[in-house]
Amino acid sequence: VLAGAIALAAVAGLSACGSDDSGSGSSGGKIELSIGTFTEFGYEGLLKDYQRLHSNIKITHHKTGEGGPYHQQLLTKLAAGSGLEDVVAIEEGHIPDVLDKPQLFNNLAEIGPKDVKPDRWLDWKYQQGVAKDGTWIGYGTDIGPLAMCYRKDLLTKAGLPSDPEGVKALFQTWDSYFQAGDKYVKATGKPWFDSDSQVFNSMVNQLDSGYLTKDDKLNIESPDIKKAWDQVTSAGKRGQTAKLVAFSPEWNTGFKQSAFATKVCPSWMLGVVEAQAGPENAGKWAVTDVFPNNGGNWGGSFLAVPKQSKHPKEAAQLAAWLTAPEQQIKAFQKTGNFPSQVDALDSPELLGTTNDYFGGVKSGELFAKQAEKVGQAQYKGPGDGKIQENATSPALQAVEQGKSADDGWQQAVDAAKRIVG
Amino acid sequence: MAGPVITETGRAPNRAAPAPSPPSQPRLTWRQRLSIADVKWSPYLYVAPFFVIFGVVGLFPLLYTSFLSLFDRDLLDVESTFVGFKNYSTLFADPQFWNALVNTLSIFVLSSGPQIVIAVLLAALLNSRLRLPTAWRVGVLLPYVLSLVALGIIFANLFGPNYGLVNSLLELLGLDRIDWQANRFASHLAIATMVNWRWTGYNALIVLAAMKAIPKDLTEAAMMDGAGAFRRFFSVTLPMLRPTLIFVVITSTIGGLQIFTEPKLFDAMPGSNNGGSSNQFQTITLYMYQTAFETQHLGYASAIAWVLFLVIVIVAIINFLLTRRIASSGEAEDGAR
Numbered sequence: 001v002l003a004g005a006i007a008l009a010a011v012a013g014l015s016a017c018g019s020d021d022s023g024s025g026s027s028g029g030k031i032e033l034s035i036g037t038f039t040e041f042g043y044e045g046l047l048k049d050y051q052r053l054h055s056n057i058k059i060t061h062h063k064t065g066e067g068g069p070y071h072q073q074l075l076t077k078l079a080a081g082s083g084l085e086d087v088v089a090i091e092e093g094h095i096p097d098v099l100d101k102p103q104l105f106n107n108l109a110e111i112g113p114k115d116v117k118p119d120r121w122l123d124w125k126y127q128q129g130v131a132k133d134g135t136w137i138g139y140g141t142d143i144g145p146l147a148m149c150y151r152k153d154l155l156t157k158a159g160l161p162s163d164p165e166g167v168k169a170l171f172q173t174w175d176s177y178f179q180a181g182d183k184y185v186k187a188t189g190k191p192w193f194d195s196d197s198q199v200f201n202s203m204v205n206q207l208d209s210g211y212l213t214k215d216d217k218l219n220i221e222s223p224d225i226k227k228a229w230d231q232v233t234s235a236g237k238r239g240q241t242a243k244l245v246a247f248s249p250e251w252n253t254g255f256k257q258s259a260f261a262t263k264v265c266p267s268w269m270l271g272v273v274e275a276q277a278g279p280e281n282a283g284k285w286a287v288t289d290v291f292p293n294n295g296g297n298w299g300g301s302f303l304a305v306p307k308q309s310k311h312p313k314e315a316a317q318l319a320a321w322l323t324a325p326e327q328q329i330k331a332f333q334k335t336g337n338f339p340s341q342v343d344a345l346d347s348p349e350l351l352g353t354t355n356d357y358f359g360g361v362k363s364g365e366l367f368a369k370q371a372e373k374v375g376q377a378q379y380k381g382p383g384d385g386k387i388q389e390n391a392t393s394p395a396l397q398a399v400e401q402g403k404s405a406d407d408g409w410q411q412a413v414d415a416a417k418r419i420v421g
Numbered sequence: 422m423a424g425p426v427i428t429e430t431g432r433a434p435n436r437a438a439p440a441p442s443p444p445s446q447p448r449l450t451w452r453q454r455l456s457i458a459d460v461k462w463s464p465y466l467y468v469a470p471f472f473v474i475f476g477v478v479g480l481f482p483l484l485y486t487s488f489l490s491l492f493d494r495d496l497l498d499v500e501s502t503f504v505g506f507k508n509y510s511t512l513f514a515d516p517q518f519w520n521a522l523v524n525t526l527s528i529f530v531l532s533s534g535p536q537i538v539i540a541v542l543l544a545a546l547l548n549s550r551l552r553l554p555t556a557w558r559v560g561v562l563l564p565y566v567l568s569l570v571a572l573g574i575i576f577a578n579l580f581g582p583n584y585g586l587v588n589s590l591l592e593l594l595g596l597d598r599i600d601w602q603a604n605r606f607a608s609h610l611a612i613a614t615m616v617n618w619r620w621t622g623y624n625a626l627i628v629l630a631a632m633k634a635i636p637k638d639l640t641e642a643a644m645m646d647g648a649g650a651f652r653r654f655f656s657v658t659l660p661m662l663r664p665t666l667i668f669v670v671i672t673s674t675i676g677g678l679q680i681f682t683e684p685k686l687f688d689a690m691p692g693s694n695n696g697g698s699s700n701q702f703q704t705i706t707l708y709m710y711q712t713a714f715e716t717q718h719l720g721y722a723s724a725i726a727w728v729l730f731l732v733i734v735i736v737a738i739i740n741f742l743l744t745r746r747i748a749s750s751g752e753a754e755d756g757a758r
Contacts, residue, residue: 068692079496245689253584398698401603
C-alpha cells in the first residue's frame, strides 16, 4: 500500500518536473523552437528545410484547425503568461487586440535579423503589424486583396454587360454597384449580392478610420460609416441581398442555387467559391480587377514572437525566414495564401498563376494589382474586430430579417458601445 | 495482510499489563508502525486523488471565480481593480442578461417539460411486451450516442430559413415558412427540439429501469381491486417512480439551464456567441462565455457565472418541490392504507 502511495507521489513529482521543461528548452545542444499556426499556412515542408539549413534548431509545429479557437487559446495563454509557442501566427482580425498589448511581445525591430527591413512588405501590411508605441509586433505572411466575383451567365440573362471590359463600369464605385444591382433585381427578381454584412465590411475597410479613432474613441457614428450603413441597408431592402449569412450552411447552398450574382472576393475567396458552387457551375463565375472605390484587403496573417519565448532571437530568425519572399511563394503555391512581400508580388511564379474555375483568368497578376491599390492601412483599435463580428454583422442580419434600418443601426451602435465601454 | 498485524499490536499492551514496570512497554518495530499508519491513513490516500483533482479543477475555480467577480479585470490586464459588488449591480441592470435569462428559461421549459413527459410515456411503452425489447431500448438511446456537434449541424440545416427541410415540409403542407433564426419563439422551439431529440431516450431508459424495479404484486393488487390501465399508471407506477423522477428533473434542470452547444451551433453565423442577430436565443452560458473569452471581461463573466449558479439552485429547488407534489398523491393513499 505504501509502495502505491510512493508511486503516486512519484508520479505527481514526475509530472511536476515534466511541466518545468515542457516549454522550449534545449536538449542535446539543440535549440528547441515551437511555432503555432491555424488552418493551412503551407509551412510543413518549409520547416523541414529550415531544420536542414540550421542543424542546431529543432522545431515543433502546433497546428490548429480553426482560427476561432486558436486565437482564443492565444489570448488566454498570453494572459496566463506561459504556454505559448516561440513563434505565433496572428490573423488580421485579431491583430488589434494584440497591438494593444505591445508589452507582451518582442519588438522585431530590436531582436529580428538586421537585414529584414519594413520595405520587404507592402507598406500597409507592415503598418498593420506595428503597435501605436512603435513596437514591431508581427512580420506579415499573407494578405487578401479584394476583387469582385460575378456570375457571367446571370448578368447576361439580366441584360447587363458581362465581359471583363463591360463590367468595369458596373463595379467602378459603390453607387454604380448598387445601381447595377437595382437593374439586376428589376430584370430577374433575384438578389444581387450574398449578404449586407459582406458588402458593408468591405466598404468600412476602405475608410480612413475604422470603428475606432487613433486615440481609441468609438467612431461608429462617423458620417462615413453611417453613409455606408444607409447605402447597404437600403439596397438590401430593395431586394439586393440574398440574406445569407456568410459561411453558414445556407450560404453554401446559396452558391449552388445561384442565389446571388456578385460577391466581394478577397484572393482566398476563389477557392471557397469553387468549393461551394461546385463543378456544375464551372466556367460561370468570373473575377475582375475592378473593385468599387478602388481596392481593399480582407484577411491575411502575421508571425509574432511573444515575450514568453525563451529563445526570442532564434524565433525571430525563423519568423523572418518564413516570411521571406522565396518561402512565401512556396507557401502560396501550396495553399494559395497570397504573399504580402513586394518581391513576391513581382515573381514570375505568382504572376503566371491562373485559375481554371474562373475561366482561366490570370489570378496571380490580377490580385497582385489589387494588392498595390490598397493605400493606407486603416487604424484598427482594440475591439475593432469584435464590433464587426458582434455589433454590425448581427445588426445587419437583423435588418435582413425584417428590422428597420434605423432600429438596426441603433442596435449596432448600442452593441459597439458595450464592446468598447 | 494488514488485519492480523493490528490485532497483534492491539493486544500487545494487554500482555504487558501485568509486568511491574509500565513505562517499559514493548517498543513497536518500524514495520509495525508502518502497518498502523497504513491502516489509519491509506483509505484517505485512496480517496485523495478525487479530492485533489476536484480541488484543483472544481473547488479552486469556484472560489477563484467568486473572488474574481469582485474585480474589474480583462483577460489581458496586468492588474485588476477591486470594485466590490459593482459587477453584480451592473448585471442586474443589464438588459442583455435579463434577455438571456428569459431565453434560457424559455428553452428550458420547452425542452425539459415535454422531454420528461415523453420519456415517462416512452418508458411505459418500452415496459410493455414488445418483440426485440433490447433493440427498441438501444434505439431510443441512439440520439444520445451521436456527437452533439454533428447533431447541431444537422438541426441547423433542417431549420435553415431558406433551404431547410422543415420549411420545405411546412410549404408542402400549405403552411407559411418560418424564419427559425429570426423569430424568437421559433428559434427557442427549434433549439428545444434539438435538446429533446438528444435527451428523451436517455431519460426514458432511466425511468424504464425504475419501472422494472416496481414490485409486480403492487400492480397486480391494483388490478384485483379493479383499477384500469390508466388508474394503475397514475396511482401506482407514477408515485413509485418519484425518486427517479426527482433525479431526472434535477439533472435536466442543471443541464437545461446551462445549455450552450445547441444555441451556439444553431446560430447561422459560424462560431458566433451572439445567439442570433439580436440575441434572440442567447442563453446565459453563451453570454457568460462571450463576456469572458470574446469581450474578455473576466470579472463580469465571473459574476454571471455565480448568478447562473444561484438561478440553477433556485429552479432546482422549485422543481424538486413540484415533482414531490405531483408524484406524491399516490403515496398519501399508501399511507392511509
